[in-house]
Amino acid sequence: MGEVKMTEERSGREAGRAKQWRRKNLGRLKPDPVIEAYKKHIDRTLIRENLRLTVEQRIEELMKLQQFAEEVRRAGREAERP
Amino acid sequence: MTDYRKLITLLAEAGIEFILIGGVAAVAHGSTRLTKDLDIVYQRTEENVGRLVRALAPYHPYLRGAPPGLPFEWSERTIWNGLNFTLTTSLGALDLFGEITGGGGYDDLLPHSIRLRLFGVECWCLGLERLIEVKRAMGRPRDLEAIAELELIREERERRS
Incomplete structure (x- = not known):
């Protein structure tokens, strides 16, 4: 009896997991080994930090970064001048 | 430098039907990567193309990277004669897409988009899953x-939920 209950519980858990898996993976593209290789070199801590921001803050940060990159480029051009 | 705030509010306040895609959509989802232009998919209807042309006209749209002085005319006729436009404007670089590879046009992408409220306006942004697919x-x-970064963002979100 206990075994039957356990089996039912297990099959219930498995069905739940299968449902979760289907919801997560159905229609999703298969992992690409090249992309998987690229993932190893990405800093997840920066992603986590960014996910704490609001969408508006993320775009504001992008503009600041763009401004900074522009400034560095300008300085580089200036330094190259004889 | 592209003024994303001004461009997005300009497009939204003019009532233009558009979806954010590309680098800015990726940033909205949490990407840390630098992008230099605003990419949007616009709806190709008579009203929308009219609104798009009128809203951008004061900002002098011109073909990005093209030599100056070409007989480029920013008009509804130009939009209907073409599909995708890589533009420079006085607000920065703006890419207009009538259709994108692997995604189709505005109506195809809308069901896969999320509504964003930013800079005091609302606009559509391509959802993370579809953004990964089109890229x-x-x-x-x-x-x-x-x-790779977008897929890690997805993994991170799933881990959190």
Whole structure:
């Protein structure tokens, strides 16, 4: 009896997991080994930090970064001048 | 430098039907990568094209990277005669897409988009899953790292939920 209950519980858990898996993976593209290789070199801590921001803050940060990159480029051009 | 705030509010306040895609959409989802232009898919209807042309006209749209002095005319006729436009404006670089590889046009992408409220306006942004799919469909080597980051963002979100 206990075994039957356990089996039912297990099959219930498995069905739940299968449902979760289907919801997560159905229609999703298969992992690409090249992309998987690229993932190893990405800093997840920066992603986590960014996910704490609001969408508006993320775009504001992008503009600041763009401004900074522009400034560095300008300085580089200036330094190259004889 | 592209003024994303002004461009997005301009498009939204003019009532233009558009969806944010590309680098800015990726940033909205949590990407840390630098992008230099605003990419949007616009709806190709008579009213929308009219609104788009009128809203951008004061900002002098011109073909980005093209030599100055070409007989480029920013008009509804130009939009109907073309599909995708890589523009420079006085607010910055703006890419207009009538259709994108692997994604189709505005109506195809809308069901896969999310509504964003930013800078006091509302606009559509391509959802993370579809953004990954279209970037993978484009098959550009320069996108590989961006796709990897987007997939990590998805994993991170799933881990949190």
